[in-house]
Amino acid sequence: MTRVRDHGGGVRSLRVPIPDNPLGHTLVHVVDTDRGPVLVDTGWDDPGSWDALSDGLAACGTSVAELHGVVVTHHHPDHHGLSGRVREASGAWIAMHAADTAVVRRTRETRPGRWYTYMEAKLAAAGAPDDHLAPLRSAGPRTRLPGLSPALPDREIVPGDLLPLAGRRLRAIWTPGHTPGHVCLHLEEEHPAGLAGNGRLFSGDHLLPGITPHIGLYEDPDDATVTDPLGDYLDSLERIGRLAPAEVLPAHQHAFTDAPARVRELLDHHEERLSGLHALLSAPLTPWQLAVRMEWNRPWEQIPHASRNIAVSEAEAHLRRLVKQGRAEPVPGSDPVTYRAV
Template sequence: MKTRRRPYTEQRPQDLGGGVWSVPVPIPGNPLGYTLVYAVESPQGPVLVDAGWNHPDAWDALSGGLAALGLDVSAVHGVVVTHFHPDHAGLAGQVREASGGWIAMHEDDAALVRLMTEYAAGEHDTFQADMLRRAGADAVETRQVMGGRPPTPALPDRELRDGDLVDLPGRRLRAVHTPGHTPGHICLHLEDADRLFTGDHVLPDITPHIGIYPYDRDDVDPLSDFLASLDRVGDLGPLDALPAHEWIFPDVAARASQIRHHHEEKLERLRALLAQRPQPLTIWEVAAMMTWNRPWDDLAPVLRGMAAGEAAAHLRTLEARGRIRRLPGVDPVRFQAIDS
């Protein structure tokens, strides 16, 4: 079954067959519009894949959408979260309160949620300002980009590892660790139905945000992790994909290959851009010169901050491949191409 992306106002809960349902849950003020929350049937009550943004309108949509499908949020057996972002994990705590069910996520994202729980708001502001300065943002840009963080998701009751089966009686729902978008992102393979819940890892039209935070870290390489995760999903074959945004689509392997090609082309363009410049560039300068879905000056400040994170991830992959280098002992950090 394939559905095209429509505005949230045109979305409806759907019975997808085989004991699987989808409920569109709005993301207030976000151009993505909505998260597709899935419910999978079990004798002990449905298990949700993601839960949606923590907002009263989102809660009404989730609980009302389940009711329209003949399901009761109070009967939910558990919520398995594909990753910790607020449009996926935000309502998990409220579902747990209403049902007594469990929350599960990958152990790497669970560790981040614990860290966020312990992190004071003032520390977050200091961290963000220093990160932007080291990336090359000036004082005005730093003030524009900085903003509050969303509420911390609920801590999970259960932590998953790659290959674990989710507690879904009568079905086989296996966690597939697909880091990149977050360190603990998972897809969920419904093995008895040849379906893959892809979260944000593989989407039918857009590509997920892959960024580094802080921007100048050199001990991680999330884009390389993401590309390897695409290959891993591709190895599962032409499964039907049930993503968290946009629409359901067939052949996740083919789409994973397209996304990999997109990033490889982007890496080559970025390396060429640095090679054309006589002086090393900061992360912020690189981000301002890259191609986005609109001109840099037209991007909202928060989107410029995300673009810088994505630029940093691509720079880090080129650095790891030996195509560019960062200048040692320079603040803000700067990168230059290596002659090939």
């Protein structure tokens, strides 16, 4: 049965399943406008997900063909996956922040073989063992990856601007961290139930009620800039906390209130995590060794190969934050590079 929730004030959410993923589904939001419905995110590119989206729109009294636009909070395939198919069926525009559009363009232009070579080099530099690198070395040049050809957006989301939604006031807030171009969308309208606060916020993956989004590295192999995604995420969280929306409509789990309290919980969580990692670095560790020792939602031995790559990326993001704070430093001459507490 299609799950549709009416949030009032011309906003509904649809549960679009994510195949073989513990998150279960993406909450795709439908926003009524004077020129037709607009989606906030679309869901995973999968036949079952497409059917759920189509059925959910029918339950809302509309259809894919009637959609006017798609606003994508970030480029991940459980959010952006169906955007291209929606555009083909409706002629709807697709809007995304320029930083994530750059990731999409790079993904579309990169051959799978180059991606595997890059990942192998990155993981080797992080201290990954040979048995983890072997599958990357043996992957054929034509091995395909999910989400390798995502739709290229045709409109840019400009931070601080109102989006072109006729009859609505939806303002873009740049919240990098989970991805470089992640945006939250602030509906600057009185809450339909009269809840106290500053409108409603479509938070994507930036602010979720019960889980912490992954903070990893999304870097151009040809760009040597050292980024600080965790620092970006923490700064973005504080901006959302100051906004104090009456209600948050996230892309996973469920709607919730008291955003400032949730922001404080996440800030405290990351400070505790950074302090714990600082303690682990009393002896020099590579990013791989640090990832093995970090706490995850399951023992390291049970984490699949691809998820270990994500875990190492998150460990590196935390190391960069510690280095920027002056709490850790790379050990000169170490290869692969190790880090120690300061």
